[in-house]
Amino acid sequence: MLLISCPWCGEREETEFHYGGQAFVAYPADPESLSDEEWAQYVFFRDNPKGAFAERWVHSAGCRRWFNTVRDTVTNEFQS
Amino acid sequence: MSLRRSPLAGYPGITEIPFLTMVNVRVRPTGDAAARISERLGGPLPVVPNSVVDAGSRHILMLGPDEWLVVGPDGDTGLPDLLREPSASVVDVSANRTTIEVRSRDLLEHGCTLDLHPRAFHAGRCAQTMIARTQVILWQTSDEPVYRLLVRGSFATYLADWLSDATGSTSSTG
Missing domain, CATH: 3.30.70.1520 (Heterotetrameric sarcosine oxidase)
Known part of the structure; x- marks a missing residue:
């Protein structure tokens, strides 16, 4: 069980949260000019680093706010 | 009414x-x-x-x-x-919700993962969390302690059942 620090509620158990995938995936600046392959890259492809990974979480059983955090994918340690 | x-x-x-x-x-x-x-x-x-x-x-x-x-x-x-x-x-x-008043910290700690010790949680504090897998707003109104659980009406009977059950286990262990 991970102990996740919500910026509003403080430290809570993992079961109160839902995972939102990689953070900072920007919407394409000029979506109409994208090829199918570029769209596929934007929609489906995500980083899968071994180490620090910026990701989104939502405190769904608490304040229901989204936030960004950095988790080490090796140790599961939250770094921010 | x-x-x-x-x-x-x-x-x-x-x-x-x-x-x-x-x-x-x-x-x-x-x-x-x-x-x-x-x-x-x-x-x-x-x-x-x-x-x-x-x-x-x-x-x-x-x-x-x-x-x-x-x-x-x-x-x-x-x-x-x-x-x-x-x-x-x-x-x-x-x-949306009804309110259950609970006067025992031991009882809540059976199903709540928050630290409810007075050093961490006291009168004038509230928290949205899970108690017995039910989403509640937990609100401490007095340091006696008195807690209020604001729970959805459709979950209230379940939570009350669970609390009644847990009351039995706290009294048996002192």
Whole structure:
């Protein structure tokens, strides 16, 4: 069980949260000019680093706010 | 009002405070609308996360950075209109939840993962969390301690069942 620090509620158990995938995936600046392959890259492809990974979480059983955090994918340690 | 039905009416072993007036307020905390709302309530909208401010017979619970729950006594029918503001979302959610009062920290700790010790949680604090896998707003009203659990009506019977069950296990272990 991970102990996740919500910026509003403080430290809570993992079961109160839902995972939102990689953070900072920007919407394409000029979506109409994208090829199918570029769209596929934007929609489906995500980083899968071994180490620090910026990701989104939502405190769904608490304040229901989204936030960004950095988790080490090796140790599961939250770094921010 | 025969249409008003409390989900825990006559429930053994659980103190229910039914029909509290609850109004959900979403407003930008630094704007004029928030200032007018707190002026009309007679108390500031709390800005410390998970804190509660008393405003006479009403209480203001902070649920999020731009969200509050104003809890008034049963029959406080003027409350939604009192808070109404053009640039705020003010919704009467009285029928959403009922209130269970619990006077034992040991009992809550059977199903709650928060640290409820007085060094971490005390009167004037609230938290949105899970108790026995049920989403509740946990609110400590007094250091005796007295806790209020604001739980959805459809989950109230389950939670009351669970609390009754847990009461048995706390008394058997002293």
